[in-house]
Amino acid sequence: MxxxxxxxxxxxxxxxxxxxxxxxxxxxxxxxxxxxxxxxxxxxxxxxxxxxxxxxxxxxxxxxxxxxxxxxxxxxxxxxxxxxxxxxxxxxxxxxxxxxxxxxxxxxxxxxxxxxxxxxxxxxxxxxxxxxxxxxxxxxxxxxxxxxxxxxxxxxxxxxxxxxxxxxxxxxxxxxxxxxxxxxxxxxxxxxxxxxxRSDEDQIGASYPELEWAMNMKESGKTADDFDGRQQEVFNILSRLNTINQHKMIPIPICEIPTYLK
Missing domain, CATH: 3.40.50.620 (HUPs)
Known part of the structure; x- marks a missing residue:
């Protein structure tokens, strides 16, 4: 950089x-x-x-x-x-x-x-x-x-x-x-x-260097099955948190009313 x-x-x-x-x-x-x-x-x-x-x-x-x-x-x-x-x-x-x-x-x-x-x-x-x-x-x-x-x-x-x-x-x-x-x-x-x-690592269960590694692996198309041990554990931590926190990362859902109902 x-x-x-x-x-x-x-x-x-x-x-x-x-x-x-x-x-x-x-x-x-x-x-x-x-x-x-x-x-x-x-x-x-x-x-x-x-x-x-x-x-x-x-x-x-x-x-x-x-x-x-x-x-x-x-x-x-x-x-x-x-x-x-x-x-x-x-x-x-x-x-x-x-x-x-x-x-x-x-x-x-x-x-x-x-x-x-x-x-x-x-x-x-x-x-x-x-x-x-x-x-x-x-x-x-x-x-x-x-x-x-x-x-x-x-x-x-x-x-x-x-x-x-x-x-x-x-x-x-x-x-x-x-x-x-x-x-x-x-x-x-x-x-x-x-x-x-308590630190961020205490709460998340992984350090930032570990999470960066997992993000890079996920973005390159890797899955948890490509790893074992601690690497697999960290990859799963990132994947789980990314999934359950998507509601923070995407726009607020809007219920769109069909035209024929208006």
């Missing part, structure tokens, strides 16, 4: 899209992870307004410190970057107090994790509306089109996706090109939706 040229391409694409849309720039949620770090720098390099928002909900201290380190460095390097802190923990707790928490613990935990992501999406669009900004998505190709590892109408609710055609390994290469803090590059990827230290 021609990293520097890819960076320039994305920055130009962002700037052209925002200009054509008649908006002032971008708003992005900062998580302390590599995807939001890379995306926010790419947005900042457009020269347009960039609003970085921290939205902790019982967040681990390490996530918070990495996010703040990144935002400070971003503001030092780019005069078009501002930031906001929206502590959503009280909002989240108020929501929990008003809804039923019946069900198995695993089901409740997952529903609440997705609720965190949707509260953050609502916050981003609130500020986007106030300031005439676009919500920039932070999903990469593995998450968005491989395993569907995001929340529908949560972190999947965005106006545009600058890095969604990049594999996770390519995001890391761009992160090094953009001088993202080492604390972020070296951290285990995590969605931070459960308020603990």
């Amino acid at each position: 021609q990293t520097e040229k890819v960076v320039d391409h994305i920055v130009n694409w962002l700037k052209e899209y925002a200009t054509n849309a008649g908006v002032n720039g971008f708003v992005i949620g900062i998580s302390g992870g590599i995807d939001s770090a890379v995306t926010s720098i790419l947005c900042a390099k457009t020269g347009l307004d960039v609003l970085c928002i921290e939205m902790p909900i019982h967040q681990p201290a390490s996530h918070v410190s990495r996010g703040r380190e990144h935002i400070q460095k971003l503001k030092n390097n780019y005069g078009n970057v501002t930031d906001k802190l929206a502590d959503l923990t009280p909002v989240f707790e108020a929501f929990k107090a008003e809804v039923s928490l019946d069900g198995t613990q695993a089901v409740v935990d997952m529903a609440l994790a997705n609720t965190r992501a949707r509260l953050r999406m609502t916050t981003l669009y609130y500020y986007a509306g106030l300031k005439g900004l676009l919500v920039a998505g932070t999903g990469n190709k593995v998450e968005d089109f491989g395993v569907g590892f995001y929340t529908k109408y949560g972190d999947g609710g965005v106006d545009l996706s600058p890095i969604a055609d990049l594999m996770k390994s390519e995001v890391y290469r761009i992160a090094k090109e953009l001088d993202v803090p080492a604390s972020i590059i070296n951290a285990a990827p995590s969605d931070g939706l459960f308020g603990d230290a």
Whole structure:
């Protein structure tokens, strides 16, 4: 990958899209992870307004410190970057107090994790509306089109996706090109939706390098029967998640009414 040229391409694409849309720039949620770090720098390099928002909900201290380190460095390097802190923990707790928490613990935990992501999406669009900004998505190709590892109408609710055609390994290469803090590059990827230290790999059951391999094999026409052992296990993980999460990746189904019924 021609990293520097890819960076320039994305920055130009962002700037052209925002200009054509008649908006002032971008708003992005900062998580302390590599995807939001890379995306926010790419947005900042457009020269347009960039609003970085921290939205902790019982967040681990390490996530918070990495996010703040990144935002400070971003503001030092780019005069078009501002930031906001929206502590959503009280909002989240108020929501929990008003809804039923019946069900198995695993089901409740997952529903609440997705609720965190949707509260953050609502916050981003609130500020986007106030300031005439676009919500920039932070999903990469593995998450968005491989395993569907995001929340529908949560972190999947965005106006545009600058890095969604990049594999996770390519995001890391761009992160090094953009001088993202080492604390972020070296951290285990995590969605931070459960308020603990569990990583993406803990949840998915496979690492990003493994998932990239499986995506490439699947796209080349391979099937699970072509592999055995761990390779077959990873291939099946990707295939299963890709299948059950198709509802996130395809347009919302529309019931089309036949003309003769109208």
